Amino acid sequence: MAHELIKAYGLLNKMQVFRPKIEQFGVSDLQKFHSEEYIQFLKIVTPDTQDQYKRQMTSFNLGQDSPVFIGLFDYCKIAVTGTLEAATQLNLGKSEIAINWAGGLHHAKSSEASGFCYVNDIVLGILELLKYHDRVLYIDIDIHHGDGVEEAFYTTDRVMTCSFHKYGDGFFPGTGNIKDIGCKKGKGYSVNFPLDDGIDDEAYVTIFKKTIQAIMKYYQPNVIVMQCGADSLSGDRLGCFNLTLKGHGECIKFVKSLNKPLLILGGGGYTIKNVSRCWAYETSLLIDETELPNEIPKHNFYNYYTPTYKLHLKPLDIQNKNDSVVLEKKFEEIYVNLKNLVSPSSNGKRFRPPNLPLKKSEQETNEPLNGKSDLRSNNMESNSQIKPFNEFYGSSNYNQKNKLWLQNSSENVVKKNQLTSSLNNQILNSFNMDNQNNSNNNIYTNNNNRKTELQSNIETDLSQTMKKLRK
Numbered sequence: 001m002a003h004e005l006i007k008a009y010g011l012l013n014k015m016q017v018f019r020p021k022i023e024q025f026g027v028s029d030l031q032k033f034h035s036e037e038y039i040q041f042l043k044i045v046t047p048d049t050q051d052q053y054k055r056q057m058t059s060f061n062l063g064q065d066s067p068v069f070i071g072l073f074d075y076c077k078i079a080v081t082g083t084l085e086a087a088t089q090l091n092l093g094k095s096e097i098a099i100n101w102a103g104g105l106h107h108a109k110s111s112e113a114s115g116f117c118y119v120n121d122i123v124l125g126i127l128e129l130l131k132y133h134d135r136v137l138y139i140d141i142d143i144h145h146g147d148g149v150e151e152a153f154y155t156t157d158r159v160m161t162c163s164f165h166k167y168g169d170g171f172f173p174g175t176g177n178i179k180d181i182g183c184k185k186g187k188g189y190s191v192n193f194p195l196d197d198g199i200d201d202e203a204y205v206t207i208f209k210k211t212i213q214a215i216m217k218y219y220q221p222n223v224i225v226m227q228c229g230a231d232s233l234s235g236d237r238l239g240c241f242n243l244t245l246k247g248h249g250e251c252i253k254f255v256k257s258l259n260k261p262l263l264i265l266g267g268g269g270y271t272i273k274n275v276s277r278c279w280a281y282e283t284s285l286l287i288d289e290t291e292l293p294n295e296i297p298k299h300n301f302y303n304y305y306t307p308t309y310k311l312h313l314k315p316l317d318i319q320n321k322n323d324s325v326v327l328e329k330k331f332e333e334i335y336v337n338l339k340n341l342v343s344p345s346s347n348g349k350r351f352r353p354p355n356l357p358l359k360k361s362e363q364e365t366n367e368p369l370n371g372k373s374d375l376r377s378n379n380m381e382s383n384s385q386i387k388p389f390n391e392f393y394g395s396s397n398y399n400q401k402n403k404l405w406l407q408n409s410s411e412n413v414v415k416k417n418q419l420t421s422s423l424n425n426q427i428l429n430s431f432n433m434d435n436q437n438n439s440n441n442n443i444y445t446n447n448n449n450r451k452t453e454l455q456s457n458i459e460t461d462l463s464q465t466m467k468k469l470r471k
């Protein structure tokens, strides 16, 4: 849905769009963080066989919050492939900003699934970035604590993790106390800003900017990874914050303004239409697009945006339980820790492992699609779900045809993409949520300094597209 909305707003034409093959990275790449036993189990377990593996299911924390579904391993590879490809783009200096909205699975541990996260694409992406960068800053604005990433880098000063999250009242995952600052060589390099219910844009953006500014001053990262979980938005089914797209997006805008190579990832979000709204809006911020029209453009998923059919959200009329004095005290505690940091590591002449290998055929596949992603044929079954249905635009029968397409699409999901349908059925049933589409693993990149003639042509196309949209 997010990809479709991004496309409907005409944003694909302003970026390079890559669709990496999931075969590109193998089991050995996953095992750079995850244990061999765990990965091998993810590879073989199915809903039909899970009962035979009760010991492993318990040991690897599968079931309940992290159910087994058909195509689980491919789903894991989709998230990881996008993030690794994005990290590689940044490492090679081919892009300044790389986005993988299908990534951001921050709860997964080395040998354990957690909170719908089976493999931790973020940890794997950061490990890749560490080949080229001395210091990586990880920022997490999902409502849940970024526990898997923090745990992975808790004892090193080469990665600073900073998470803003709801803490207390037994809220999942229960970690992320302000006193948890890292240990051994990593002492002081984990930052946790615990928050209470109902935080609004003004309070959140204020503490976010102050904290990140202090980190930039005292840590001086070379590259930034940001997890943009949308469950911190107002009206989320699981979340309890009161952020609008403007507030959530302001954090991304601020991080972009720091002018560091930037890897942007998705994450949580349980009111699906708001997740799409959020990531489409934030894509526009990352490519410096002028303000998007508030009217949701007509497209395949238009009917999901009922009843407002607007892009932006209004905050709910709920109490902000975060007292400004308490927030300031928390910031001061964090600031003192940052100020006391000893000089972080410098890579110097440290051995650098080789880049991830790209075979020739894969490189061809990874050529930027330049906004033509949905017109190009390749062997991904998920393409059947995202081919354009532009012929419906402007038609008086739009609604009827659009509904028809959605039904057909659901059939396609069942028949052709068990991965997506299984994920939807099992995860969505457990929360009685709307339908969703997790099928694409597109990554988007932006490089302001490399404007080519091709891009200027694309911009001309975009302005024409935007004119059409405004009509």
Ligand SMILES: [Zn+2]
Pocket (backbone or CB within 6 Å): 142, 143, 144, 229, 231, 267, 268, 269
């Ligand atoms: Zn979350």
